[in-house]
Amino acid sequence: IIYVITPTYSRPHQKAELTRLKSVFLHVPSLHWILVEDATHKSKLVMNFLESSGLSYTHLHQSTPPDWKLQDSDPKWRKPRGVLQRNAGIKWLRRKLRGERDLRGVVYFADDDNTYSTELFKEMRDTKTVSVWPVGLVGGVMVERPLVSRAPTPHVTGWLAGWKPDRTFATDMAGFAVNLALLLRRSDAEFSFTSSIGHMECDFLEKLVTLSQLEPKADLCTKVLVWHTRTERPNMKDEERLRKAGTPSDQGIEV
């Protein structure tokens, strides 16, 4: 099984993002989607969406405390996003699989706005420790990727990155998957708000593996199968006017 943990939050294009993920995930056999809303309760929108999705899923919620919530005025990199939501997903797995003997599976952290190919999931499926691969359009460059040496057996020697390439694991959240049994065995493996900026992935992976244990995937990290895309916040200029007039365009219709 591939467990995909996705943090998500309410915004005009949330359902569009989830719809794009659904289209990919429906192509992937034995995928279980753990969708974690950053909210104080589960929303009707996400609930109905999942119910009619045809996917195997678990719907959770876990709100980010106000102190850690990104404000519209903050630059994007100021605060880590999705931290508690990913941890809620991990906790759910620990609880649900406690005492389970068959722990074959993989865990992947998939933000709701990235672009995933179906091939990506084939690559990660047989992860024994932590597998890694290139990620497109991230960190101010076209692609961040593990550097791979073929001899004596293929292994990762370092990272090609524009920003802080000297990090032990200079990869984005989208660039790795973890073996399920390994993740559950390391009971301290979770994400932290207090990681220094840009080191969240790194600090997490340090609890799980060393560089030499990484499994390079995607043709020895020569193929881009996932892209760190972001969606523009849609222009809602006229909507504000309509709302003030008491006639919002989405009255009685879910967008």
Added chain:
Amino acid sequence: IIYVITPTYSRPHQKAELTRLKSVFLHVPSLHWILVEDATHKSKLVMNFLESSGLSYTHLHQSTPPDWKLQDSDPKWRKPRGVLQRNAGIKWLRRKLRGERDLRGVVYFADDDNTYSTELFKEMRDTKTVSVWPVGLVGGVMVERPLVSRAPTPHVTGWLAGWKPDRTFATDMAGFAVNLALLLRRSDAEFSFTSSIGHMECDFLEKLVTLSQLEPKADLCTKVLVWHTRTERPNMKDEERLRKAGTPSDQGIEV
């Protein structure tokens, strides 16, 4: 058959966009994708992408003359985009199906950055003239949509839009599909650069139907099945530095 005509152009996130479209289109039976590059020749990237896509497709190219090309300094609404590319798709259909007697089918114009649900294609499949439905996140509002009256039979009476709701057809490119035989019969039906701003869809549809002939889909236009999303231009700050140093991150790897 559903013929989907998509204009596309080279940019860092082009392959990501096309990958998202592929995931949806693969769910849709008898879809033929007409992908038209805004370029003076077909690119290797798009060629390889289509070849390995598993989709039925036609690959065309048609470049936009410099005068009509949107400059980075222009605001988005200054010049219409994808005009000649959509027309190239229409011309290909006219040529290819000339003399054909079985013209059952539908034509849909799908920009490469929008979000499409698989349900949308079920709705448009039996279009007899022109079918219409709501489009999310467009025109400065949450949703633009046709207003439908149920009696005596369901028909469109007008439009709910934030911007110029008085247009005869106040809909976005993503909001309609055209019966194939009808499109081929009206040999003057194509898109024009000289339509006034925001009237391109309108001018096109006026050549095909009247308001009362429209077929309201998506539960009488009460469901949103397509979203006019846009993708952020990715930050390439460090890439510029790497390029200057002669070591671009995507050397030998396609993003």
